[in-house]
Amino acid sequence: MDSFAPYEYRLQARRPGTYAALAFGMGMAQVNRFLDAPFLAWALVAAFLVLTLVALVLNHAAGLRLSADRIEIYAGAAERSVALAQIERAVLAGNPFGPRRCTLHLYNGTRLVLPAESLPPLRRFAQALMRHGVPTELAAPRAALPLPAFA
Numbered sequence: 032m033d034s035f036a037p038y039e040y041r042l043q044a045r046r047p048g049t050y051a052a053l054a055f056g057m058g059m060a061q062v063n064r065f066l067d068a069p070f071l072a073w074a075l076v077a078a079f080l081v082l083t084l085v086a087l088v089l090n091h092a093a094g095l096r097l098s099a100d101r102i103e104i105y106a107g108a109a110e111r112s113v114a115l116a117q118i119e120r121a122v123l124a125g126n127p128f129g130p131r132r133c134t135l136h137l138y139n140g141t142r143l144v145l146p147a148e149s150l151p152p153l154r155r156f157a158q159a160l161m162r163h164g165v166p167t168e169l170a171a172p173r174a175a176l177p178l179p180a181f182a
Contacts, residue, residue: 037096037097037098037099038096038097038159038162038163039094039095039096039097040094040095040149040150040151040156041092041093041094042092042093042094042148042149043090043091043092043093044087044089044090044091044092045087045090049083049086049087050087052079052083053080053083053084053087056076056079056080056083057080059076059079060076060077060080091107092105092107093105093106093107093146093148094149094151095145095149095150095151097159097160097163099115099163100114100115100116101113101114101115102115102118102135104145104146104149105149106146106148106149109146111143113137113143115163115164115165117137117138117139118135118136118137118138118165119137119138119166120135120136120165120166120167120168121133121136121157121160121165121168122134122136122167122168123156123157123167123168123169123170124169124170125150125153130147131147131150131153132144132145132147132150133150133153133156153169154169157169
């Protein structure tokens with residue numbers, strides 16, 4: 032495998048889970064129709080369907096593209112591009128079930144925190160960064176709340 036093979040990660044609203052939510056909402060509308068449900072049940076199903084359809088129509092996308100010489104990060108309309116030669120190191124923190132975080136430390140002293148929604152699974156992303164020559168640290172995730180002391 033070429034060490035400079037591009038790496039791309041994209042997450043968007045049009046995915047199987049969103050279409051399953053649409054099918055579930057439509058099924059609930061049919062249940063409401065057959066059971067002659069009260070107005071509140073119809074309002075809840077309608078709100079769920081509207082939110083699901085809006086997500087599908089807007090199709091918010093986020094992700095990143097890692098090529099031979101740069102990393103491009105996008106989240107919605109915001110897009111940022113950084114040359115790999117400007118990155119001193121990348122610090123990745125998080126766990127599979129909690130928030131993920133990636134901070135790029137640039138040689139000019141700037142720290143660029145990537146949007147969490149743009150991040151792929153951290154181990155895979157760390158491997159891709161290292162393949163492209165970016166020094167990478169996997170930091171331990173910070174605890175959200177301190178653990179209670181037991182006597």
